[in-house]
Amino acid sequence: MDKEARLQGTTPAEHPEALRLWLRMLTCTQLIETRVRAALREQFDTTLPRFDLMAQLERAPEGLKMNELSRRMMVTGGNVTGITDQLVSEGLVQRLDVAGDRRAYRVQLTPAGRAQFAAMAQQHEVWIVDAFAALSEKEVATLHRLLGRVKANSQTAVPSPPGPSPHLSLETS
Amino acid sequence: MDKEARLQGTTPAEHPEALRLWLRMLTCTQLIETRVRAALREQFDTTLPRFDLMAQLERAPEGLKMNELSRRMMVTGGNVTGITDQLVSEGLVQRLDVAGDRRAYRVQLTPAGRAQFAAMAQQHEVWIVDAFAALSEKEVATLHRLLGRVKANSQTAVPSPPGPSPHLSLETS
DNA sequence: TATTGTTATACTCTATAACTATA
DNA sequence: TATAGTTATAGAGTATAACAATA
Numbered sequence: 237m238d239k240e241a242r243l244q245g246t247t248p249a250e251h252p253e254a255l256r257l258w259l260r261m262l263t264c265t266q267l268i269e270t271r272v273r274a275a276l277r278e279q280f281d282t283t284l285p286r287f288d289l290m291a292q293l294e295r296a297p298e299g300l301k302m303n304e305l306s307r308r309m310m311v312t313g314g315n316v317t318g319i320t321d322q323l324v325s326e327g328l329v330q331r332l333d334v335a336g337d338r339r340a341y342r343v344q345l346t347p348a349g350r351a352q353f354a355a356m357a358q359q360h361e362v363w364i365v366d367a368f369a370a371l372s373e374k375e376v377a378t379l380h381r382l383l384g385r386v387k388a389n390s391q392t393a394v395p396s397p398p399g400p401s402p403h404l405s406l407e408t409s
Numbered sequence: 410m411d412k413e414a415r416l417q418g419t420t421p422a423e424h425p426e427a428l429r430l431w432l433r434m435l436t437c438t439q440l441i442e443t444r445v446r447a448a449l450r451e452q453f454d455t456t457l458p459r460f461d462l463m464a465q466l467e468r469a470p471e472g473l474k475m476n477e478l479s480r481r482m483m484v485t486g487g488n489v490t491g492i493t494d495q496l497v498s499e500g501l502v503q504r505l506d507v508a509g510d511r512r513a514y515r516v517q518l519t520p521a522g523r524a525q526f527a528a529m530a531q532q533h534e535v536w537i538v539d540a541f542a543a544l545s546e547k548e549v550a551t552l553h554r555l556l557g558r559v560k561a562n563s564q565t566a567v568p569s570p571p572g573p574s575p576h577l578s579l580e581t582s
Numbered sequence: 583t584a585t586t587g588t589t590a591t592a593c594t595c596t597a598t599a600a601c602t603a604t605a
Numbered sequence: 606t607a608t609a610g611t612t613a614t615a616g617a618g619t620a621t622a623a624c625a626a627t628a
Contacts, residue, residue, distance in 0.1 A: 252534065253550060254549055257552055257556070258537045261437070264559050264560050283594075283595085284595090302609070303609065314612075315595075315596060337604080338604060338605090339603065339604045339605070361425065367562070368562075370561065382551065387440065389542060389543035391440065458617085475586070487587090487590090487621085488620085489587090494588095512628070
């Protein structure tokens with residue numbers, strides 16, 4: 237009997253369906269995320285935040301300022317500095333001056349960075365497609381639609397502090 | 410435009426539905442988990458792993474051995490020792506000798522621990538029910554069923570190392 | 583020898599706050 | 606003053622490995 241069963245089995249009345257759903261969703265997410273992190277480490281010697289930062293830059297060919305990266309990755313500025321430093325030292329991204337504001341600059345993928353990201357993104361897609369291989373296209377669409385409502389509800393339920401909250405990496409809508 | 414939109418919007422062909430679903434699911438999970446962690450901290454001055462440990466013990470009135478806790482929480486033993494130490498020092502759990510094996514003992518909720526867990530679990534349920542309030546009962550059931558297939562697929566896809574992988578807390582089936 | 587549990591250590595990921603340089 | 610970015614530090618949460626006591 238696994239956790240879900242232990243927590244639900246004997247006292248169904250105390251654990252409404254929403255709670256069962258949450259535990260299952262948490263398990264699924266963690267199973268997939270753990271594998272993605274491990275695979276990024278093993279195959280590309282990188283981490284999820286680094287992959288996330290490069291994914292943001294790949295979407296913005298002209299580059300992004302640090303505060304834009306911070307907002308989109310939903311982490312505070314100090315972290316972005318650290319990740320960027322690593323990627324710069326490996327030649328995957330570069331810092332370019334912003335005309336008219338000498339405090340800021342754009343962070344941009346280098347050609348090497350674009351090449352590496354393309355390879356990672358291709359693999360990443362395979363991992364994810366595999367993870368949901370048990371579902372039909374229609375079922376995937378249904379899940380996506382229902383979770384869209386959950387997401388909207390979670391984002392509006394609380395005014396939510398202006399600052400970044402834990403990494404919502406890669407999601408934008 | 411949030412992360413999901415940025416990552417999908419301009420190149421739909423490169424991002425199959427499974428990838429869109431994964432990003433959305435990750436966002437939902439993180440939104441909810443972040444709120445649960447913050448609320449546990451604010452209202453009960455505790456953490457998710459501590460809540461998890463107590464939830465395991467609440468399911469096992471006779472108590473659990475450290476290695477059973479480690480396996481169920483899916484974290485390594487050293488972590489369980491640390492969390493247990495904290496809870497013991499606060500009088501929420503106790504270590505009891507196991508007859509016939511002087512190396513081991515059972516960890517059990519104290520009456521104070523049971524009382525506090527009951528209060529936390531009640532609140533926790535409210536937070537979770539709220540998080541999924543946008544869905545009907547039928548839709549919740551649909552999500553639960555579809556994610557059950559995803560979970561089964563993820564658990565069987567890889568033989569999975571015998572050791573614990575990141576916390577799958579609370580889920581059992 | 584194998585198992586139970588503890589200790590020590592390190593790593594990832596994140597936040598906060600003080601700081602520098604520029605606006 | 607306010608903003609862009611950096612640095613330093615702290616904390617949660619986890620893993621690995623060496624260890625002691627018992628089986």
